[in-house]
Amino acid sequence: MQHAKEDTLSLAKKIELLDASKRKLLGDGLELCSLDELQQVENQLERGLIKIRERKNQLFREHIEQLRKQERCLLEENAKLRGKCGLPLPLPSSEQQEVLHGGSVEVETELFIGPPKR
Numbered sequence: 001m002q003h004a005k006e007d008t009l010s011l012a013k014k015i016e017l018l019d020a021s022k023r024k025l026l027g028d029g030l031e032l033c034s035l036d037e038l039q040q041v042e043n044q045l046e047r048g049l050i051k052i053r054e055r056k057n058q059l060f061r062e063h064i065e066q067l068r069k070q071e072r073c074l075l076e077e078n079a080k081l082r083g084k085c086g087l088p089l090p091l092p093s094s095e096q097q098e099v100l101h102g103g104s105v106e107v108e109t110e111l112f113i114g115p116p117k118r
Contacts, residue, residue, distance in 0.1 A: 023029040
């Protein structure tokens with residue numbers, strides 16, 4: 001019974017410390033922190049941000065690669081359908097050629113408002 005009480009007290013202290021740490025990371029309860037403690041919190045946040053940005057960039061790269069694969073499939077399907085309908089195949093742009101051959105393309109888009117230029 002005594003051992004269970006000690007475990008309970010130990011776990012309660014751990015929960016309290018974790019809760020205090022969480023509040024500090026959220027910017028609460030910083031009034032009593034020393035300069036060293038504030039520096040440690042800042043370092044923790046910076047390390048966390050680095051990991052978050054790395055993961056976000058990884059997800060963006062994966063999504064871009066999926067979109068490129070989807071574009072290649074759609075370009076190939078479009079070419080097949082045009083062939084079945086007897087329509088001439090358009091000459092692929094240099095960007096489409098790179099996509100079809102597995103290259104990467106940086107596309108610059110420009111907004112234009114008004115009637116098309118002739």
